[in-house]
Amino acid sequence: MTSEDTIGVAGVSAPPTLRRDLEAVLMVVDQPVSEYELAKALDVPVTVVSAALEDLSREYTEQGRGFDLRAVADGWRVYTRPECADVVEHFLKEGQEVRLTQAALETMAVVAYRQPVSRGRVSAVRGVNCDGVMRTLVLRGLIEEAGHDAESGAQLYRTTSYFLERLGLRGLDELPDLAPFLPDDIEGLDDTGEHT
DSSP states (O other): OOHHHHTOSTTOOOOTTHHHHHHHHHHHOSSOBOHHHHHHHHTOOHHHHHHHHHHHHHHHHHHTOSEEEEEETTEEEEEEOGGGHHHHHHIIIIISOOOOOHHHHHHHHHHHHHOSEEHHHHHHHHTSOOHHHHHHHHHTTSEEEEEEOTTTOOEEEEEOHHHHHHHTOSSGGGSOOSGGGSOSOOTTBOTTSOBO
């Protein structure tokens, strides 16, 4: 514990948990956060927050941590150290790449082409219960809730901007045409693909 933890800057008292609280907030932000915002959120003077941030940044560097606390134009944020970039890149590309199952791909295709669509409709099109697969796609950020069906009240789903990003599309109008993949005799098929 440093003197700033209890005394603060210019005799201003800082809570003993300030460093811990700053670390907790900085670990969850996805954009740099200003000293003012941190001071306001933690109810501590800006000068005390500034000194604590500088101290934490220096400490991380001295300890050779894999992360760094940096001041950038818009505020402070935790970053991976440049010398760890290769390890992180390898982990993200090779170690954690999980492919979608065939069921998930089929379910996602139904949502993409029929959105907004309910779980029941997706299950009807696929011919199997899709609840678990739908939950997985929501957790992965590929589909999201899109309101409720006016008639049945069922939850509706649509694809997300992350879905478009992963497929390299600017919009849904760039999805490939399904016609080449449909059977020649589609007359008399209902929405589920069954003959009427």
